[in-house]
Amino acid sequence: MGDYFQTVVDLDATERDAQELGARVLDWLIAEGIVAAERTDCVLGGDGYGHAPGPHFAKAVDDPDPVDLWSNGLHVQTGRTVFDSGQGDVGAAVCPLCRAEIRLVDEVWEPIESAWEPFEGRFHDWAEGGGEGIVHCPSCLGACGIDRWSWEDDYYACGHLGFTFWGWAELTSGFTREIGRRLGGHRIVVLAGKL
Ligand SMILES: [Zn+2]
Incomplete structure:
Protein backbone atom coordinates (compact mmCIF):
# COMPACT_ATOMS: atom_id res chain seq x y z
CA MET A 1 0.00 0.00 0.00
CA GLY A 2 1.09 3.52 -0.55
CA ASP A 3 -0.24 6.95 -1.11
CA TYR A 4 -0.67 7.90 -4.73
CA PHE A 5 -0.12 11.36 -6.04
CA GLN A 6 -0.01 13.24 -9.32
CA THR A 7 1.95 16.45 -9.69
CA VAL A 8 1.36 18.88 -12.54
CA VAL A 9 4.66 20.78 -12.90
CA ASP A 10 4.98 24.08 -14.75
CA LEU A 11 8.31 23.93 -16.63
CA ASP A 12 8.28 27.59 -17.60
CA ALA A 13 7.29 29.39 -14.40
CA THR A 14 10.15 31.45 -12.97
CA GLU A 15 11.10 32.18 -9.39
CA ARG A 16 9.40 35.57 -9.78
CA ASP A 17 6.03 34.58 -11.25
CA ALA A 18 5.45 31.16 -9.66
CA GLN A 19 3.51 32.51 -6.68
CA GLU A 20 1.13 34.58 -8.79
CA LEU A 21 0.59 31.79 -11.34
CA GLY A 22 -0.09 29.29 -8.55
CA ALA A 23 -2.67 31.61 -7.00
CA ARG A 24 -4.32 32.15 -10.39
CA VAL A 25 -4.82 28.42 -11.01
CA LEU A 26 -5.90 27.81 -7.42
CA ASP A 27 -8.55 30.56 -7.71
CA TRP A 28 -9.87 28.86 -10.85
CA LEU A 29 -9.95 25.41 -9.17
CA ILE A 30 -11.87 26.88 -6.22
CA ALA A 31 -14.29 28.78 -8.50
CA GLU A 32 -15.00 25.54 -10.41
CA GLY A 33 -15.63 23.67 -7.15
CA ILE A 34 -12.81 21.26 -7.93
CA VAL A 35 -11.10 21.99 -4.61
CA ALA A 36 -12.28 23.61 -1.39
CA ALA A 37 -11.25 27.19 -0.64
CA GLU A 38 -10.06 26.57 2.91
CA ARG A 39 -6.81 24.79 3.74
CA THR A 40 -7.19 21.75 5.95
CA ASP A 41 -4.99 18.94 7.23
CA CYS A 42 -5.35 16.68 4.16
CA VAL A 43 -2.05 16.21 2.32
CA LEU A 44 1.17 14.33 2.99
CA GLY A 45 3.56 16.85 1.45
CA GLY A 46 4.71 20.21 2.72
CA ASP A 47 3.22 21.27 6.03
CA GLY A 48 0.36 18.75 5.74
CA TYR A 49 -2.18 21.39 4.80
CA GLY A 50 -3.91 21.55 1.45
CA HIS A 51 -7.19 21.98 -0.34
CA ALA A 52 -9.63 19.06 -0.03
CA PRO A 53 -11.67 17.98 -3.08
CA GLY A 54 -14.58 20.31 -3.80
CA PRO A 55 -18.14 19.30 -4.75
CA HIS A 56 -17.22 19.18 -8.46
CA PHE A 57 -13.83 17.44 -8.21
CA ALA A 58 -15.09 14.79 -10.68
CA LYS A 59 -14.60 17.32 -13.51
CA ALA A 60 -10.87 16.73 -13.16
CA VAL A 61 -10.68 12.93 -13.17
CA ASP A 62 -11.41 9.91 -15.31
CA ASP A 63 -12.99 7.87 -12.55
CA PRO A 64 -15.49 9.94 -10.59
CA ASP A 65 -15.73 7.57 -7.61
CA PRO A 66 -15.52 9.58 -4.44
CA VAL A 67 -12.05 9.75 -2.94
CA ASP A 68 -12.17 8.64 0.65
CA LEU A 69 -8.55 8.75 1.73
CA TRP A 70 -7.75 11.30 4.37
CA SER A 71 -4.72 12.34 2.32
CA ASN A 72 -6.76 13.53 -0.64
CA GLY A 73 -5.98 17.21 -0.95
CA LEU A 74 -4.21 19.51 -3.37
CA HIS A 75 -0.88 20.95 -2.35
CA VAL A 76 0.49 23.91 -4.32
CA GLN A 77 4.29 24.01 -4.16
CA THR A 78 6.20 27.13 -5.16
CA GLY A 79 9.93 27.72 -5.12
CA ARG A 80 12.86 25.93 -6.75
CA THR A 81 11.98 22.24 -6.47
CA VAL A 82 13.09 18.92 -7.93
CA PHE A 83 9.77 17.13 -8.23
CA ASP A 84 9.98 13.34 -8.34
CA SER A 85 7.73 10.32 -8.57
CA GLY A 86 8.55 8.81 -5.19
CA GLN A 87 9.19 5.08 -5.23
CA GLY A 88 11.18 3.25 -7.87
CA ASP A 89 14.01 4.22 -10.19
CA VAL A 90 14.03 6.27 -13.35
CA GLY A 91 14.67 4.28 -16.56
CA TYR A 155 9.94 10.67 -13.38
CA TYR A 156 11.64 13.99 -12.48
CA ALA A 157 10.89 17.60 -13.27
CA CYS A 158 12.74 20.71 -12.14
CA GLY A 159 10.49 23.69 -11.67
CA HIS A 160 9.26 26.55 -9.52
CA LEU A 161 5.58 25.59 -9.43
CA GLY A 162 3.78 22.29 -8.96
CA PHE A 163 0.25 21.19 -8.13
CA THR A 164 0.18 17.86 -6.28
CA PHE A 165 -3.13 16.00 -6.09
CA TRP A 166 -2.99 13.36 -3.35
CA GLY A 167 -5.05 10.19 -3.76
CA TRP A 168 -7.05 11.39 -6.79
CA ALA A 169 -8.03 9.11 -9.67
CA GLU A 170 -6.14 9.76 -12.92
CA LEU A 171 -6.42 13.39 -13.94
CA THR A 172 -7.84 13.76 -17.45
CA SER A 173 -5.60 15.15 -20.18
CA GLY A 174 -8.24 17.83 -20.83
CA PHE A 175 -7.95 18.97 -17.23
CA THR A 176 -4.15 19.10 -17.17
CA ARG A 177 -4.13 20.87 -20.56
CA GLU A 178 -6.49 23.48 -19.11
CA ILE A 179 -4.08 24.04 -16.23
CA GLY A 180 -1.32 24.65 -18.80
CA ARG A 181 -3.55 27.07 -20.67
CA ARG A 182 -4.31 29.00 -17.48
CA LEU A 183 -0.58 29.15 -16.78
CA GLY A 184 -0.26 31.21 -19.94
CA GLY A 185 0.39 28.30 -22.28
CA HIS A 186 3.37 27.10 -20.28
CA ARG A 187 4.78 23.63 -20.86
CA ILE A 188 3.68 21.20 -18.19
CA VAL A 189 4.52 17.63 -17.27
CA VAL A 190 2.49 15.32 -15.07
CA LEU A 191 4.40 13.17 -12.58
CA ALA A 192 2.56 10.20 -11.13
CA GLY A 193 3.88 8.22 -8.22
CA LYS A 194 3.45 6.97 -4.73
CA LEU A 195 5.16 7.37 -1.40
ZN1 LIG B 1 23.55 15.26 -25.83
Missing part, protein backbone atom coordinates in the same frame (compact mmCIF):
# COMPACT_ATOMS: atom_id res chain seq x y z
CA ALA A 92 16.37 6.86 -18.72
CA ALA A 93 17.28 10.50 -19.21
CA VAL A 94 17.05 12.36 -22.52
CA CYS A 95 19.57 15.05 -23.49
CA PRO A 96 17.87 18.35 -24.47
CA LEU A 97 20.65 19.10 -26.97
CA CYS A 98 21.03 15.87 -28.98
CA ARG A 99 17.95 13.90 -27.83
CA ALA A 100 20.17 10.90 -26.95
CA GLU A 101 18.56 8.60 -24.43
CA ILE A 102 20.88 7.64 -21.60
CA ARG A 103 19.78 4.35 -20.02
CA LEU A 104 20.09 4.56 -16.25
CA VAL A 105 18.99 1.05 -15.29
CA ASP A 106 20.00 -2.40 -16.50
CA GLU A 107 17.69 -5.19 -17.69
CA VAL A 108 16.69 -6.07 -14.13
CA TRP A 109 16.00 -2.40 -13.43
CA GLU A 110 19.05 -1.90 -11.20
CA PRO A 111 20.60 1.58 -11.44
CA ILE A 112 23.77 1.66 -13.60
CA GLU A 113 26.31 3.56 -11.52
CA SER A 114 28.51 4.69 -14.41
CA ALA A 115 25.51 6.01 -16.34
CA TRP A 116 24.50 8.12 -13.34
CA GLU A 117 27.94 9.70 -13.05
CA PRO A 118 27.26 12.80 -15.24
CA PHE A 119 24.17 13.53 -13.13
CA GLU A 120 25.76 12.96 -9.70
CA GLY A 121 24.91 15.81 -7.30
CA ARG A 122 23.43 17.94 -10.09
CA PHE A 123 19.87 17.96 -8.76
CA HIS A 124 21.24 19.16 -5.45
CA ASP A 125 23.29 21.91 -7.14
CA TRP A 126 20.26 23.13 -9.02
CA ALA A 127 17.82 22.87 -6.11
CA GLU A 128 20.09 24.72 -3.70
CA GLY A 129 20.38 27.56 -6.21
CA GLY A 130 24.16 27.69 -5.89
CA GLY A 131 24.71 26.34 -9.38
CA GLU A 132 22.89 25.38 -12.52
CA GLY A 133 23.60 21.68 -12.07
CA ILE A 134 25.47 21.54 -15.37
CA VAL A 135 25.44 18.06 -16.98
CA HIS A 136 27.93 17.10 -19.67
CA CYS A 137 26.08 14.79 -22.04
CA PRO A 138 28.04 11.57 -22.57
CA SER A 139 26.70 11.37 -26.12
CA CYS A 140 27.16 14.86 -27.65
CA LEU A 141 29.49 16.25 -24.93
CA GLY A 142 27.33 19.37 -24.78
CA ALA A 143 26.75 21.07 -21.43
CA CYS A 144 23.48 22.33 -20.02
CA GLY A 145 21.55 22.55 -16.76
CA ILE A 146 19.90 19.43 -15.37
CA ASP A 147 16.57 21.29 -15.30
CA ARG A 148 16.46 21.02 -19.11
CA TRP A 149 16.86 17.23 -19.24
CA SER A 150 13.76 15.09 -19.57
CA TRP A 151 13.17 11.81 -17.85
CA GLU A 152 11.45 8.57 -18.83
CA ASP A 153 7.80 8.56 -17.72
CA ASP A 154 8.38 12.12 -16.49
